[in-house]
Amino acid sequence: MARILLGVTGGIAAYKACTLTRLLVRAGHDVLPVLTAGAERFVAAETFHALARKSPQGPYPHLERADLLVVAPLTANTLARLAHGLADDVLTEAALAHDGPLLVAPAMNVRMWQHPATQANVALLRERGVEILGPAEGELAEGESGAGRMVEPEEIVARVAEIVGAAAPPGPLAGRSLLVSAGGTREPLDAVRYVGNRSSGRMGVALAEEARARGADVTLLAANLAVPAPAGVTVVETPTAADLEREALARGGSDVIVMAAAVADYTPSQPVRGKRPKDAEPWTVALEPTADVLAALGSARRPGQVLVGFAAEGGENGLDRAKAKRVAKKADLVVYNDVSRGDIGFDADENEVVVVSQTGERSVPKAPKREIAAAILDEVERLLSKT
Numbered sequence: 178m179a180r181i182l183l184g185v186t187g188g189i190a191a192y193k194a195c196t197l198t199r200l201l202v203r204a205g206h207d208v209l210p211v212l213t214a215g216a217e218r219f220v221a222a223e224t225f226h227a228l229a230r231k232s233p234q235g236p237y238p239h240l241e242r243a244d245l246l247v248v249a250p251l252t253a254n255t256l257a258r259l260a261h262g263l264a265d266d267v268l269t270e271a272a273l274a275h276d277g278p279l280l281v282a283p284a285m286n287v288r289m290w291q292h293p294a295t296q297a298n299v300a301l302l303r304e305r306g307v308e309i310l311g312p313a314e315g316e317l318a319e320g321e322s323g324a325g326r327m328v329e330p331e332e333i334v335a336r337v338a339e340i341v342g343a344a345a346p347p348g349p350l351a352g353r354s355l356l357v358s359a360g361g362t363r364e365p366l367d368a369v370r371y372v373g374n375r376s377s378g379r380m381g382v383a384l385a386e387e388a389r390a391r392g393a394d395v396t397l398l399a400a401n402l403a404v405p406a407p408a409g410v411t412v413v414e415t416p417t418a419a420d421l422e423r424e425a426l427a428r429g430g431s432d433v434i435v436m437a438a439a440v441a442d443y444t445p446s447q448p449v450r451g452k453r454p455k456d457a458e459p460w461t462v463a464l465e466p467t468a469d470v471l472a473a474l475g476s477a478r479r480p481g482q483v484l485v486g487f488a489a490e491g492g493e494n495g496l497d498r499a500k501a502k503r504v505a506k507k508a509d510l511v512v513y514n515d516v517s518r519g520d521i522g523f524d525a526d527e528n529e530v531v532v533v534s535q536t537g538e539r540s541v542p543k544a545p546k547r548e549i550a551a552a553i554l555d556e557v558e559r560l561l562s563k564t
Contacts, residue, residue: 179208179349182412183276184248185225186255187215187353189325190284194249195220197330198228204334206341209243211268211376213255226440232494244341246275246396249329250284253295259307260298278340281306282333287323310336313543314379315405315526322526329547335409341398348392350560356391357430358438359383360400362418366462367449374439378402380487381437383550385410388433391554396431398424398516400438402526418444418467425470429477433557435485436471442535443467481564483557485510488533495536496531503533507562532556 185194188289194216201208209223248255248268255268259281264270264341281302289295290312299309353517359381363371376516385397386407395410398421406412415421418441425436443464453460471486478484486508488499499513513531514521521528521543529543532553541552 179244179337180242180339181209181337182231182243183208183225184208184246184251184255184271185216185220186248186250186252186268187213188250188252188284190250191216191219193327193330195224195228197247197333198225200330200334202229205339206337210254210273212254213266213268215252215254217511243275244277245337246277246279247333247337248272248274248279249282249283249330251281251358253283253285253289253292256281256283256295256302257298268376269293280310280333280340280522281307281334282310283312283325284327285325286317287321287325290323291326293349293455304414308336308340312540315547321407323474329390331407332386332407333460335390340410348390349532350388350433350554350561351392353393353432354562355385355388355395355424355433355435356398356428357381357388357395357435358398358400358415358421358425358440359385360402361439362400362421362441363416364418364441364444364446364467366446366481367451367453369452371424372441372443372445372464374403374441376439377524378438379403379404379524379526380528380546380549382407383546384435384437384553387547387550387554388435390561391558393433398438400440417441418470422470422473424470426473426477429474430479431485432480433485433561434474435553435557436474437485437487439489440470441467444548467512469506471506471508483510483560485512486507487511487555488513489523491514491515494531499531499533500538503535510553510556534560 231273237325258269268477312324313326314320314324315330317325358380361376362372363373365371385395389395389409395414396414397410400415444467446463446465468487488502488511499511503511512531528549530541532539
């Protein structure tokens with residue numbers, strides 16, 4: 178158990194700090210909330226005192242001794258004040274008086290986060306050893322989209338457990354090894370050109386993040402991700418189909434394997450050494466099939482293992498092809514998503530899928546990919562419970 182000062186600053190993400198307080202207390206930590214005036218415009222201090230099971234603070238809350246100071250959410254304003262050593266409210270006073278690790282979770286508009294002044298302040302804090310979680314990408318409160326969301330409370334709790342040396346609360350996937358692939362492979366035409374696809378890796382990253390939050394030991398096969406990998410997972414770079422095949426088969430004994438990456442079906446048979454110069458002549462490229470990694474994993478699977486594939490299909494017969502794929506590849510689940518739509522799937526923040534299993538189909542309506550990942554892992558847990 179650790180004594181934690183929990184700083185909460187003003188912003189819509191302050192409501193997430195309520196969940197964070199509850200989870201930290203549930204994990205056995207002694208939590209002392211410290212709110213800015215801005216935070217109290219969103220959530221009353223009494224709410225945090227009740228969740229932390231604490232009476233209102235005494236006259237010197239900024240001088241309380243603590244093992245860790247967590248600020249979540251951290252606004253751009255308070256971030257700047259921490260970077261420059263200002264102490265004009267109880268939270269920034271507490272930060273100056275704190276002698277120990279500091280963990281912060283920024284939350285702000287994407288343009289505020291990207292501003293050079295904010296990035297300079299972030300660099301200052303990192304130089305002083307402050308650990309910064311996030312911000313996560315997604316839809317923001319004002320309707321814009323991008324990096325600016327506070328990371329989920331479960332991720333903060335897991336990192337707190339690592340910092341203070343305590344065991345994280347066991348999750349439903351605790352003790353399970355999970356392998357997930359994400360992104361899209363790139364098959365080289367020459368030294369600079371490639372055959373690829375539009376997969377950003379958001380779906381696979383969301384699955385890795387959700388599995389880690391549920392306690393799994395996660396390895397992420399990263400194929401040219403356009404988004405950051407989540408904290409707390411082992412990342413193995415797999416830029417080409419051959420790389421992904423090699424690394425996936427080497428880890429084929431994982432309890433759960435989720436092949437969410439868009440692996441190229443074809444690769445140039447004779448890539449050019451160096452860069453092919455442009456000229457007036459046509460360039461004819463012969464393509465040859467890549468290895469079927471999902472089929473290889475299905476053929477080698479062991480009893481009790483759960484294998485999940487993805488079917489990026491389009492057209493009215495897409496679901497039928499996904500059903501056939503599950504049987505042919507010997508997978509437990511195949512996740513079908515319609516890539517003919519522009520609002521979901523490849524390079525989008527949201528998805529809408531049908532999870533195909535031996536017993537039928539489960540439709541998951543359009544939602545952020547983190548929620549889609551949770552629904553998929555619910556089905557994985559259901560299968561694991563039967564082993």
